Amino acid sequence: MSSDEDKKIAELLEDIHSLRRKIAKIQTLFPVIITSLKSGSILYINDFASRFFGVSAEEAEGMCAKKFWPDLYKRRSFIRAVQQEGQVTDYETSLVNNAMEKRYVLLSANLVTHQEQEAIYMVFTDITQKKKAEKALKKSRERHRNLSNLMTLMSDTVSDLIWAKDLDDRYLFANKAICDKLLMCTPDENPLGENDLFFAQRERERGHNHTFGEICIDSDKVVKKSRKPQKFLEDGLVRGKYLALKVHKAPMFDEKGKLIGTVGTGRDVTLDNIIQNDLRKSEAMYRLLADNVRDVIWTTNDQLDITYVTPSIENLMGFTPEEFVRLAKEEQLTPHFRHQYRLVTRLLLKEAKKQEPITRLWEFEWYHKNGHRIWVETSTSAVYTAEGKFDGFVCVTRETTKKVLAQNDLEKAKEEALLASNAKSEFLANMSHEIRTPMNGVLGMMQLLQKTPLSSEQKSYVDTALSSGKSLLKIISDILDFSKIEAGKIDLEDNTFSLQAVIQSIAASFENLIDHKHVSLITEIDQSLPTHVIGDETRLRQILFNLIGNAAKFTEKGTISVHVASEGCYENKIKLVFEIRDTGVGVPADKIDTLFEPFVQVDGSFRRKYTGTGLGLSIVKQLVQLMGGEVEIHSVRGQGTMIIFSVLVKSARSADCPEIPSIAAERPAVHNRRVLVVEDENINALVITTMLKKLGHFPTLVNNGHKALELLKYMQFHCILMDIQMPQLDGIETARAIRKSTSGNCRDVPIIALTAHAMKGDRERFLDAGMNDYITKPVNMTDLITVLQNNSMVAEPSN
Incomplete structure (x- = not known):
């Protein structure tokens, strides 16, 4: 190897060492942290970053980086960006140190290999002071802008x-x-x-x-x-x-x-000058002008005694000018305005004597000379002598009775509109009740027919009819829920429940509704969440059923995922964030903003592929808002949809958490019970008694409350199924009479309401009447079994 080559190699090595020294120097100037891409644990942290987070390098290494991210959704977004682009520059977010102090930073990151694993190399800059300065500057500008706007508004008023x-x-x-x-x-x-x-x-x-x-x-x-x-x-x-x-x-x-x-x-002061000039020129000309003024012009002295009033006062109030000047003004005001008149006069005198008068417009209700009431508005302007001394007021008065009456009519119309809206909601609820009653007969008979020996063709027909009936019932339920929400008749309940159990049970309910060859349903619950929370489990289930049901309906292949995490605590409550993603058909951009409106569907034409009332998402939105949260939707046509919603719940103490019952611990089926059925509608009576017979019970049927009370005098039953809406003696009245009776086991026998009512307060009324439980129509066989099991722990009848 030649000496020139040796020299070049030496220079290259020196450049490499120099570069390493510069990198090492940079690492001392900026916080540097390296985290595992797979696990999120910290693999390396320099001294600068250690001081920033308030932990030593030894303590930090191995920690999960999530600890320092208050917003886990932004962290996931950041990691996705690094994975997709390979690097990210100046990503603005907030982090917290070990003492949970929030700081704003700019992150720059690269994908690297560290300790033989994929990792994210991050350098960040603390911009907290800059953000504070920006906020302070923005607040200062806003304050000055508000002051400027206020000054302009005041001067323009x-x-x-x-x-x-x-x-x-x-x-x-x-x-x-x-x-x-x-x-x-x-x-x-x-x-x-x-x-x-x-x-x-x-x-x-x-x-x-x-x-x-x-x-x-x-x-x-x-x-x-x-x-x-x-x-x-x-x-x-x-x-x-x-x-x-x-x-x-x-x-x-x-x-x-x-x-x-x-x-x-x-x-x-144009009017004052005109009056003064006219007075100087001719008293007659002034009188001519005053006599033809349509509004009432009147003047006062500095003690507010009336010194002059135009003849038009007679057209307005029926009094001649002379009579009006002598009147005690407060006596002519209606009682409601007499006190206000005294306050106004004191205010006017106070402002005028300070030479800071403001032209004002006052509205009062007066008595006409013939006794009827009229409304008038009066503008007041102070008059001063040449020396600047307050000399009284010039006032202009006109009648506003028609305007006030029109305003009153408008308010009345508004109230009537509100009453009409409430009436509409009650009407929808009542219509839902009236439909549920015959639906009980239809679906009940279909369930009973399904349990009989059928040919494959007959079974197909029955299954189809039962499925269609359940779809119709879902539509009715949506209408009922929507009407209850509109009428403000939904109350949230607080109960302790397991998030995991809720998610698992909902996922299980969709097992038979999803084609698992083409669609997979994935659920994930953040491990940092408490195992149990306190909130309205029923409404949360309703929200998730709607959203996951939509995802299942519109996804023919791909994935449906449900992710649950937390965004921190607000006023001792946990903010749960649910994210439901699918790879379905998606929603056009021009339809997204209207999806949460009632009765709105993406395709409302006669050619539409997917059916429904268009109420589901509207109900979801209003339930989410009732639970203290928000909901938003992101979708791309042909690629899928993501819906994110949040609710507020409380964390439950472990001592308050009910155990999740296992299958082995389920209560055994109850048979051979004597059941009194009180039902006046023949088809519903046939449905419920046949269901009871199928379940191995012995039903006795009566069609009104009076017959039930007579029968209970000499017969005893394990349970009573009580219809609510009956002639002569309704279910609530009958239940109260049974509880007051001294016959047999009337004080202890479980009474279960059979009802199509599901409005606010119905459950409380049933329980107050002495009932133990209730089941809604149409009656489902499974629900009937459950309610009978729940109310089977009673003493055996003695007879």
Whole structure:
């Protein structure tokens, strides 16, 4: 090997050593951590990262990285991104240290091989202070923006003209009143940067007669020269109409005391000037004007005694001006407004004497002279003498009875609409009940027929009819649930249950509904979750049945997965997050936003492939919200759907957790029981008695409550199945009478309600009446067996 080659090799080795030294140096400057891709455990952590997480390198190595991720969903998203791209740069997220303090970081990561296994090499930058600074800056900007908006809103609300100008008399600020009354700006026109001359010339170019301020003193110049606030009267024509303003102007200084412009307010005193001019010209002209004013104009002195009122008061209230002036005003107000009137007068006097009056609009209800009630609104404007002393009010009053009555009618219509909505919900619930009753006969007979000897063709027909009936029952149940939710008649129940048992039982129920040759159902529960929780197990099952059922219906091949994890605690409750994924047909992007609306389906045409009411997802959304959570859907047409929902539950103590019964511990079947059936509907009676006979029991049938009470006087039964809705004596009344009876074993015999009612409060009413349990119609054979087993522990009848 030549000396040149040796030299190049030596230089290459030196570069490699130099690079390693730089990498080592970088590792001392930034937190570095290496985690196993497969297990998530920490394989390496440098000193910088150890200090960040508050654990030593020895303690950290072998720990699961999940410990430092408060958001496990973001962690999974981060890992997927690294796997897909091979590297990730500046991934923003939050981590927690060993003391559970939250910090914001930017992660950069690569897939590497470390200790002969696939791993993720991560370098991160702590941006917590930056995030705090950004939030503080955002909050400060928001506060200043809110203050600016508030100032604009306040200035635009008052009727006075408000403005500010720079040293060249160009507008720096102009409120709505000056834009509308003087500058005559259109809604999209901004006056800032222009002076009064610009607007005067523009008005003339548009053909308007504009002379405002032409003969007035240059008040801006006076104020800038004197550097003191002053008052002026400025007037002239604006679009041919006379306008007079009482102007207060003051110099405007910056924080260093430098003059930077002027600020002013103007009050429209046009009416006052017209009145004064008319009075000077001719009392007759003033009277002529006053006599023809349609609204009522009246004036007061500084003690609020009425000094003048226009003749139009007679058209409004039936009183002549002279009668109205002498009236005790509070007596003419309806009782509800008398106290308010006293408060208003005190407020007006207080503001006026401070020379800080605000033009206000007041609404009162008065008595007309003939006794009927009228509504009026009154605007009040303070009047001052030339010396600035408060001299009374000029008030303008007009009748608003029609407007108020229209508002009242609108409120009444709103209430009626709400009542109609509630009536609709009750109607749906009642219709559901009426349908359930005959459905009991149909499905019951189908179940009984299914148990008889049948040919293969007959069995196929029966199975098809039973399946169709169950589908119809599912639709009815959806309508009932939707109506109960709309009527606000769903109450959540708290009970202790096992998440694993719920997921396993639901997965088992779909065993026969999924083609396992083409579709696999996978369930996963995060190991960090408690084994038992407290919440409404029934409603959670309903949500999962709906969502997994949808996934099964729309997935012909691929995978359906159910994952359960936690997103932390909120107010002593655990936020459970459920993720249901499928590889089904997916949902078009333009349909996703409407899927949770009631009665909405992806395909509503007559050619649609999948059936249903369109209520399932609406019920899911409302149940999730009732359980304190949220639901969202992500889908790609032809690729599948992911639905994520959350609910709030409490963690259960181990002492409160019921044991999950094994198959070996199941209660043996109960046979040879004497059962009293109280049912007035013949078909339902036939169904239930035949089912009982098939199960080895001895039913006795009566069709009303009175006959049941008579029969119980000389016969005893192991159990009573009681219909609720019956003529003469209903089920609840009969149950109460049985419990009060001293005959036989009436105080101890289990009474089970047979009902198509499932509205809020029904269960409580049944139990309060002395019943032990209830079973809903249509009666399912399996449910009947269960309820009889649950209520079989009673003493044997003595006879």
